[in-house]
Amino acid sequence: METEEAQQVDGSQRQHFEWWHHSHPTFAGITGFFAGMLFVTALPGAFAGLLRLLFDHETSEQLFPFVLLALALPIAMLIKRKTRRFAQFMFVGMVVTALVVLGVASLVLYFMVDA
Numbered sequence: 137m138e139t140e141e142a143q144q145v146d147g148s149q150r151q152h153f154e155w156w157h158h159s160h161p162t163f164a165g166i167t168g169f170f171a172g173m174l175f176v177t178a179l180p181g182a183f184a185g186l187l188r189l190l191f192d193h194e195t196s197e198q199l200f201p202f203v204l205l206a207l208a209l210p211i212a213m214l215i216k217r218k219t220r221r222f223a224q225f226m227f228v229g230m231v232v233t234a235l236v237v238l239g240v241a242s243l244v245l246y247f248m249v250d251a
Contacts, residue, residue: 165225167222168222168223168224168226168229169229169232171226172227172230172232173229175226180203210226
């Protein structure tokens, strides 16, 4: 009787997470793209905030370029076969986000100077 209850609990846990399709072809693409977006936008800001909390202004400015060491994570994920697809879409998300931010910033600057 106990094994039957354990199987029912195990089956209900599987049904509970059926919406989370890890093997679905678009899962890695969507999660990688949005992880890349967060990587470009939130990581430098969080790093700068943490440095500002821990150090004075001059030291924080000197240590900020070390945020580029975080690029080792997606590069390392490109090497391993299991995470390669995720890392490729993560790079796409990073590049697209950077292009959008730079494009919007340049347009805003152009219109501010032109006006």
